[in-house]
Each structure stands twice: as C-alpha cells, then as structure tokens.
Amino acid sequence: MKRIGTLLLFLASLVALNVSAQSPCKWTVKFVDSPTPVKxxxxxxxxxxTWHLYDFKQSGGPMPLTINFDKLSGAKLQGAPKASKAFKKGFDEDFxxxxxxxxxSVTFTQKLEVTDRDKFVAEGYIKGQACSEVVGNCEVVQSEFSFNKNNVAATSKVAQSDPASTQAQDDVAIAETAAAEDTIAPAVAADSSTESIAEKLGSESKLWQPVIQELKDYGDATLHQASSSLWFIFISGFLYGFIALVTPCVWPMIPMTVSFFLKRTKSRKKAIKDALIYGFSIIVIxxxxGIVISLIFGPSALNGMATNAVFNIIFFLLLIFFAVSFFGAFELVLPSKWTNKMDAKADATTGLLSIFFMAFTLTLVSFSCTGPIIGTLLVQVATTNNIIGPVVGLFGFxxxxALPFTLFAIFPNMLQSMPKSGGWLNSVKVVLAFLxxxxxxxxLSVADLAYGWHILDREVFLSLWIVIFTCLGLYLLGKIRFPHDSELKTVSVTRYFLATISLAFxxxxVPGLWGAPLKAISAFAPPLNTQDFSLYDGELHAKFDNYEEGMAYAKQNNKPVLLDFSGFGCVNCRKMENAVWIDPTVRDILDKDYVLITLMVDDKKPLPEVFTVTDQDGNQKKLRTVGDKWSYxxxxxxxxxxxPFYVPLDPNGMxxxxxxxxxEDVSAYIDFLKAGLKEFDARKN
Known part of the structure; x- marks a missing residue:
C-alpha cells in the first residue's frame, strides 16, 4: 500500500505540473500533401x-466539435470535415x-485546395468537448495546428487562382462549407495577425489606447507596488513553512538532524558553521x-493554470487523496531506497557535500506532508501573475x-524542552486532513466559477464546510476516532478550545445558507450571486461585464466609470467586495455616481473571433477567451x-x-472614489 500511495502521489504531482499530459483526448494533427492541388x-x-467526443453536428447541450482557422491564405476549404467512422447516437437525460x-480512436479529414503555395498559411485549432459518465466529468479538448508553404512540396500542383482575390476565395469556401449537409462547418476567423483589438474596434480604438504614463503622472502607487506584492508572497510562504514544521513528516526530523551534527564534530565553532550551511542548503534546494517553476511556466502560464479546470480538479483530487491518507486509510512515504540512499550518502561523504545530502534527505522525507502545502502556495502565487513569485514564495517557505533546524543544530540543549513525537502528532495529521x-x-469552486458549471454554488459549498468543521470539532473532543488514534480518556485544555473554535465557526x-455575507470566509466561498435562495440584498453587482458596452453607456449618460479587473479565482477580489464594497457609503457612491464595469480576466467563454496581438515584450499571443481579452x-x-485592480475613467477611457x-481601508477607498468624481466634475467645467 505504501508503494501504491507513493506512486499515486508522484503521478498526481506530475499531472499538476503538466495538465495537458493527462487530457482525456490526445490529438494528433498532420498535413498530408499530394500531387494534386487538393491537400x-x-x-x-x-x-x-469511458470517454466520448461529440460530433460536428451536435446542437443543443454539449459543445460540438469545430475546426477553427485563425488564418487561412493561399488556399480554400473543400467541403466539410469527414470522419473515419460513423458517430454513435444516444439520448442525454442531463441535456x-x-x-x-x-x-x-477517430480521424477527421479536412480537405483544402492550395491556390498559391508561396502564400499558403493554415493556422488554427480543433476544439470540442469530451465527457465520461464513469468519471462524472466533461472537459474541453483542443489542439492547435500551423502549416505553411514548407509543408507543400515545390513540385506539387496548385489550383489556378486570381491573385487579387485570395480572401474572396476563402469567403466563398466558407459559404460552401457552411452549406454542406449533415455536418457543422468549421468556423474561420478573419486574419487578425497584424491588427490589434483596438484597430478592429475602429472609431472606439481610443478606448484601448495606453494610459500608463497618465497614471504615473498621478503618482500611481499600484504600478510601483511589485515589491509590496512580493513581500506578501514572502510572508505567505514563511507562514506556510511554520505550518509544515509541525507535520508528522517534518517534526521527527529535528532530533535526527541534531544527532547528525553532534556526531560530526565536537568543535563548537565548526558546529555552528555546519548548522548554518545546513540551513542555507535547505533554502537553496x-x-x-522556485526558479525551475518560474522558467518553465512563467507568470501568464501559472495564472492560466490557476483557473484551468483540469488543473483545479486534479489539485482538488490530490488534496482529497492526501486527506484520506492523513485520516489513516493508508500511509504516504517515498520509496525507502531513495531516502536510505541519500542518508547513506550523507554519512559516507564529508564536508559541505554531506551537509547538502542531509538537507536533500530532509526535503525528500518531508515531501508527503509539505507537498500539498507547497502546491497551495504556488497556486496562490500564480494569481499574482509575477514571474519571480514562485522563487520568493518558496524562499519564505x-x-x-530551515530556521528551527539550524537553531536546534546550534543549540542541541533546546531539544530537551521540545514535546516528543507521539499521539499528538497523529492528531495534528488528522486536523490537517480536515483542513x-x-x-x-x-x-473545485474556482473551476466551477470560471467555466459556469454551477455544481458547487454557495449554499452547497457552505453546507460541506459546516459538516467538515463540525466533524473537526467532534474529533477534537474525542467523539470521532480514526484507525491510528489512541483512546482519548481526557480532553486537554488546548483541544477543548480548538474544538470550541471549530464548532463555533x-x-x-449557518446563516450563510440564507444569504448572510460571512465576511470571514468571503475570499474562499463562491460569490453570493451563485446562491439560489438569499434573504440578503446588500451585495453590489456591476452594471456591466463588457468594457465597450459599459463605456458606451457612460458616454451616453455622461458619467464616470470605475473599471474593476477581477477574477473568479481571485481571493483578494472577494475580500474587497465583501469588506469594502459592502460599506453603505461605498455602495451608494458606486451605485449612483459611477458606472461600474467588472471584467473577469479568467472568464473562459470563447470570443466570437480570435485576435493575434503583440504584448509589451514584443511576443505575439492569441486571445481566444473573454478573459484573455480583458487580461490584455x-x-x-x-x-x-x-x-483586484481599480481605475476611475472618463467616458473616453482616460x-x-x-x-x-x-x-481593505474603507475610508481610503471612499477618498479614492470621491477624488475621481471631483476630477470628472472639473473636466466637465
């Protein structure tokens, strides 16, 4: 069972780092050349x-399969895509x-006629929905493709075409394909490789004009607060490290560490030096x-993963897996030969290398307890969209x-005052399981909100939390026992107070089931608007969730705008909404004096058209979802x-x-809103 648990742990960890590898549908896309113009x-x-993929002709309910061309030039489509086998039919009671x-396995072939080899480009993606009744889940599956003249042999024939009307041919091909019977034609987006979103908007392009310098002229502190955000990440990591210290995988390592250093030397000066090197080695590892994670993923990829349905569901299952283990169903340990080998290396080598091996042994042995803590930290860091966030967070962790291990290695007498390993560590393990x-x-809630599934609305979430923390309180009182728990004859004062806190929480x-705001958990629970039954009407909702529509309304009514960049997975956004916006004065100003526009940067709804834009670093990126657009x-x-990011604007976007x-300073937020109104009135005069 130990080996099975370890195998599952590593498989889940690898999946969390590369979610695409575990997609229920593996795509292979290739271009097939031919001597004729038709490729x-x-x-x-x-x-x-157990998984199935819906066909092109699917309508109503599940997402149909589509082939989307971001760019198609020098060629025209020939009919609709053809499947290698007939689809199956059925009736879905849910839909x-x-x-x-x-x-x-199924193959779809899309034929196209190349009209100009030198100009030939076919870029896009195939997208559909895969579902499994056994797993009880559906996922969006897609794969990108990009082909050009290098995929067409120079000797291949091409169709005769009018060089002046290549785009017109593509439009005709689209119309012909759309008219094909019994299949849904692929959607072809306009070529947007050289145009920005602003250029596409025509007369309203000024709404997208950069105003970074104007904000700096106001002495904008938000644009210069990267250091403060990193401090927050560092402190979070630091606190997570202390939580990891009292886990059953880490705590017993303290006396082992001291024993290791006591055997090395009797020189006090050298012992201090070795202990400091040991602590430094832990930090370096x-x-x-953190550096590897930053280089591989980068801030935008981490942020995308933080709201990716597959990633969040896998992390949800991974934490459930750890919780079941901590409850005592099975034990999670790394293969003994790994830790034994590292321990033997530490004993066999001398000098700095042996100290580093000892630090690495600590990291390996403690992974089964620190893994979920580190993972939670990295997900939190991902939402800040900062490239060095993982490095700073893991440095704090x-x-x-490392601090306690270093101190105990320097002052071994301090061990005498430490509580010994025993039943209390198992209790800590079970409490961590509940948490x-x-x-x-x-x-699970982040994925549910980002994709609009509505399987974990607020009342369901609260019901589960109420049950979990009630059970935690009963466990601390000795009313619930797990396999590795010893009989609790008396309840200590500490356990009693912790049980009281859990039950009181x-x-x-409970009132949240009827719509109470519950400010203490607003950052974790789904927003109130997901609740079916609510007696509370004090929550503020934005008038618009579309930038252009909200700005048009503001211009028509000559009102200032408060632009709110938010996210379904943004913890601090929920805190602001439930701690600041709920204030009567703030709510009154936003509701009456401003046009409030909230833009969700992790909204997964697809855009009607794919845009290719160039970011600040000069890199091209494609915007396919509503969230991509608002993030850009x-x-x-x-x-x-x-x-969250709030900025007051006039109707022209300035x-x-x-x-x-x-x-969460309410008075400062009120001053911020009033200053914007004052400036707006001054401009009108």
Whole structure:
C-alpha cells in the first residue's frame, strides 16, 4: 500500500505540473500533401476508455466539435470535415437532447485546395468537448495546428487562382462549407495577425489606447507596488513553512538532524558553521525549485493554470487523496531506497557535500506532508501573475522551515524542552486532513466559477464546510476516532478550545445558507450571486461585464466609470467586495455616481473571433477567451497584471486619478472614489 500511495502521489504531482499530459483526448494533427492541388489536414483523436467526443453536428447541450482557422491564405476549404467512422447516437437525460459522439480512436479529414503555395498559411485549432459518465466529468479538448508553404512540396500542383482575390476565395469556401449537409462547418476567423483589438474596434480604438504614463503622472502607487506584492508572497510562504514544521513528516526530523551534527564534530565553532550551511542548503534546494517553476511556466502560464479546470480538479483530487491518507486509510512515504540512499550518502561523504545530502534527505522525507502545502502556495502565487513569485514564495517557505533546524543544530540543549513525537502528532495529521478537505473545495469552486458549471454554488459549498468543521470539532473532543488514534480518556485544555473554535465557526456559517455575507470566509466561498435562495440584498453587482458596452453607456449618460479587473479565482477580489464594497457609503457612491464595469480576466467563454496581438515584450499571443481579452486590456492599457485592480475613467477611457489595488481601508477607498468624481466634475467645467 505504501508503494501504491507513493506512486499515486508522484503521478498526481506530475499531472499538476503538466495538465495537458493527462487530457482525456490526445490529438494528433498532420498535413498530408499530394500531387494534386487538393491537400488534407488530418486530425486524429485518441480517447481514453469511458470517454466520448461529440460530433460536428451536435446542437443543443454539449459543445460540438469545430475546426477553427485563425488564418487561412493561399488556399480554400473543400467541403466539410469527414470522419473515419460513423458517430454513435444516444439520448442525454442531463441535456435532454439527442447526442452524436465518437469513442476510442477517430480521424477527421479536412480537405483544402492550395491556390498559391508561396502564400499558403493554415493556422488554427480543433476544439470540442469530451465527457465520461464513469468519471462524472466533461472537459474541453483542443489542439492547435500551423502549416505553411514548407509543408507543400515545390513540385506539387496548385489550383489556378486570381491573385487579387485570395480572401474572396476563402469567403466563398466558407459559404460552401457552411452549406454542406449533415455536418457543422468549421468556423474561420478573419486574419487578425497584424491588427490589434483596438484597430478592429475602429472609431472606439481610443478606448484601448495606453494610459500608463497618465497614471504615473498621478503618482500611481499600484504600478510601483511589485515589491509590496512580493513581500506578501514572502510572508505567505514563511507562514506556510511554520505550518509544515509541525507535520508528522517534518517534526521527527529535528532530533535526527541534531544527532547528525553532534556526531560530526565536537568543535563548537565548526558546529555552528555546519548548522548554518545546513540551513542555507535547505533554502537553496527550494529556491532552485522556485526558479525551475518560474522558467518553465512563467507568470501568464501559472495564472492560466490557476483557473484551468483540469488543473483545479486534479489539485482538488490530490488534496482529497492526501486527506484520506492523513485520516489513516493508508500511509504516504517515498520509496525507502531513495531516502536510505541519500542518508547513506550523507554519512559516507564529508564536508559541505554531506551537509547538502542531509538537507536533500530532509526535503525528500518531508515531501508527503509539505507537498500539498507547497502546491497551495504556488497556486496562490500564480494569481499574482509575477514571474519571480514562485522563487520568493518558496524562499519564505524554506527560510521558516530551515530556521528551527539550524537553531536546534546550534543549540542541541533546546531539544530537551521540545514535546516528543507521539499521539499528538497523529492528531495534528488528522486536523490537517480536515483542513485539506475544506481547502480542496476552493479549487473545485474556482473551476466551477470560471467555466459556469454551477455544481458547487454557495449554499452547497457552505453546507460541506459546516459538516467538515463540525466533524473537526467532534474529533477534537474525542467523539470521532480514526484507525491510528489512541483512546482519548481526557480532553486537554488546548483541544477543548480548538474544538470550541471549530464548532463555533461551523455555527457562524449557518446563516450563510440564507444569504448572510460571512465576511470571514468571503475570499474562499463562491460569490453570493451563485446562491439560489438569499434573504440578503446588500451585495453590489456591476452594471456591466463588457468594457465597450459599459463605456458606451457612460458616454451616453455622461458619467464616470470605475473599471474593476477581477477574477473568479481571485481571493483578494472577494475580500474587497465583501469588506469594502459592502460599506453603505461605498455602495451608494458606486451605485449612483459611477458606472461600474467588472471584467473577469479568467472568464473562459470563447470570443466570437480570435485576435493575434503583440504584448509589451514584443511576443505575439492569441486571445481566444473573454478573459484573455480583458487580461490584455489591463496589461496593454494600464501596465498592470494583478487583481483586484481599480481605475476611475472618463467616458473616453482616460484616467481620472491613480489606480488602486487590494487594500481593505474603507475610508481610503471612499477618498479614492470621491477624488475621481471631483476630477470628472472639473473636466466637465
């Protein structure tokens, strides 16, 4: 069972770092040349057992399969894509509609006629939905493709074409394909490789013009607060490190560490030096991990993963897996030969190398307990969209973890005052299991909100938390026991107070089932608007969730705008909404004096058209979702990437003052809003 648990742990960890590798549908896309002008793009889908993929003709309910061309030039489509086998038919009771789907392996062939080899470009992606009744889940599956003249042999024939009307041919091809019977034609977006979103908007392009310098002229503190955000990340990591210290995997390592250093030398001076090197080695190991994560993923990829459905569901399942282990169902340990080998290396070598091996042994042995803590920290860091965030966070984590080990190695007498390992460590393990169980729901909630599934609305989330923390309180009182727990004859004062806190917290959440705001957990629970039944009407909602529509309304009514960049997975956004916006004065100003526009940067709804834009670093990126569009607006126009981000604007898109980020000072927020109104009135006069 230990080996099985370890194997599952590593598999889950690898999946969390590369979610695409575990997609239920593996795509293979290739271009098939031919001597004739008609070529083929062949899409092969390999589905996992129990999963099925919906056909092009699916309508109503599940997402149909589509082939989307971001750019198509020097060629025209020939009819609709053809499948290698017939689809299966069925009736889905959840969608209440007929479904047409494929299982196993299936190939789709899209034919196209090349009219100009030198200008030939075919770029886009195939996208569909895969579902499994056994797993009880559906996922969006897609794969990008890009082909050009290098894929067409110089000797291949091409069709005769009018060089002046290549785009017109493509439009005709689209119309012909759309008229094909019994299949849904692929959607072809206009070529946007050289045009920005602003240029596409025509007369309203000024709404997208950068105003970074104007904000700096106001002395904007938000654009210069990267250091403060990093301090927050560092402190979070530091606190997570102390939590990891009392886990059953880490605590017993303290006396082992001291024993290791006592055997090395009797020189007090050298013992101090070795202990400091040991602590430094722990920090270096975690820093290297943070650097690798930053270089591989980068801030935008981490932020995308933080709201990715697959990533959040896997992390939800991973925390459930850890919780079940901590409850005592099975034990998670790394293979003994790994730790034994590292321990033997530490004993066999001398000098700095042996100390480093000892630090690495600590990292390996403690991974089963620190893994979920580090993962939670990295997800929190991902939402800040800062490239060095993982490095700073893991530095804080490693520093707090290394400090006690270093101190105990320097002052071994301090061990005498430490509580010995025993039943209390198992109790800590079970308490952590309850907390991980509660925290896992946050990850499921992020995916639920970003994709609009509505399977974990607020009342469901609160009901589960009430049950979890009630059970935690009963466990601390000895009313619930798990396999590795010893009999609790008496309840200590500490356990009694912790049980009281847990039960009181469960009672505190009960009114939330009827709509109470519950400010203490607003950052974790889904927003109030997801609740079916609510007696509370004090929550503020934005008038618009579309930038252009909100700005048009503001211009028509001659009112200032408060632009709010937020996210479904943004913890601090929920805190601001439930701690600041709920204030009567703030709510009154926003509701009556401003046009409030909230833009969700992690909204996964697809855009009607794919845009190719150039970011501030000169890199091209494609915007496919609504969230991509708002994220690009925030970075290109305002030079900011973190949420929440508030900026007052006039109806022409020009700032009325500096921006503002996360700060729960209500009076300062009121002054911020009033300053924007004052500037707006001054401009009118």
């Amino acid at each position: 083929s793009i062949v899409f092969t889908a390999q589905l996992k057992p 209440n509609t007929d479904i047409f789907f494929y299982e196993g 975690y820093l290297l991990l 490693a520093l707090s973890l 991980e169980l509660a925290l896992s729901l946050k990850f 469960a009672v505190y959440m 607006l925030q970075s290109s126009k305002f030079g900011a990437t973190s949420q 700032p009325l003052g500096p921006s503002r980020s996360y700060n």
